[in-house]
Amino acid sequence: MIRCSAEPTPPIPALFEPVFYIVLQGSKRLTFAGRTHDFGAGTCAVATVGLPFISQVIEASPSKPYVGAELRLDPGVVAELLITLPDASERDAPSFATAPADPMVLEPFGRMLRLLATPADAAVLAAPFARELCYRLLQGPLGNTLRQVGRRGSRFAQVRAAADRIGRYADKPLNVKRLAADVGMSPTSLHRHFKAVTGYSPLAYQRYLRLLEARRILHAGDALVTTTAFTVGYASPSQFSREYKRMFGEPPVRDMRRQDRAA
Incomplete structure (x- = not known):
């Protein structure tokens, strides 16, 4: 590309x-x-x-x-x-x-x-x-x-498997204990190694992926902010808007308008 x-x-x-x-x-x-x-x-x-x-x-x-x-x-x-x-x-x-x-x-x-x-x-x-x-x-x-x-069977491979699983099910609630068991780690070890590799905890990583996907959806068409929040896994549209602004600098509606002006 x-x-x-x-x-x-x-x-x-x-x-x-x-x-x-x-x-x-x-x-x-x-x-x-x-x-x-x-x-x-x-x-x-x-x-x-x-x-x-x-x-x-x-x-x-x-x-x-x-x-x-x-x-x-x-x-x-x-x-x-x-x-x-x-x-x-x-x-x-x-x-x-x-x-x-x-x-x-x-x-x-x-x-x-x-x-x-x-x-x-x-x-x-x-x-x-x-x-x-x-x-x-x-x-x-x-x-x-x-x-x-x-390299298979390493701590890094386990972290990569965890990151892949979070990405596939980013819109679903994340159970860190179950995720750790699925990749063969304890929750404490997963948290430590995951953050060392990605810079984020598993939950913060999921939030980052959700917000990236939300922005992609909003910039792609006429999706409503509330609908998009639910689509990517948020239960609260107001929480979604707060976290969206924290990550992208503006709330969803303003960010969409800025994108429209740039286009």
Whole structure:
């Protein structure tokens, strides 16, 4: 996926799924768990689980727009590659890491981007190119972080399973004790490790996902605020509006009007 902007953007809450990302032109700022990362052209990153971020384009213009590109990471491909690679990873590797783009990474990624112009070729070549990209990433400075995507049976894998389950059932009440049991952890251990990986407690993570989905629904059409609140799992529309304003800076109706003006 290619992302472009002809002007700087305000800070926008977003979710980084397991992904490889590279800035091709301009600059972007990401804030995660209170830490700020600035990306200039030629900087790449790997995120290994759905991570709540505040995203902001900080350098862009009509003559030189911001351009970034991303590729979803396939845990199955990474796990398969780990079988053939020596396990030299750090067990406590971060869930998000950045590094200057390496030519060995840029080469297969560039070939993948060129496939956007030839869909017939993409159907055949995209998968092997993506596999090669993962292989190169595993061999470079982002390798320790990427290994977490493919490693099974680890604490990180348990946290990722918990995050996936919260995402699938974000509109349902969250029973943390049951979630912990489902992924093979105690509630205390789940809370500690989940926050270490994502920057959020399980309940706060669910709230973040609900509000992101609510904003997507409201910006997509003519949905009512109250209906949307119930759809994403809120029992109280007033609580929904308060938390929406806290996250996005304005209550839902004003945020929708601002979006309409921008469009």
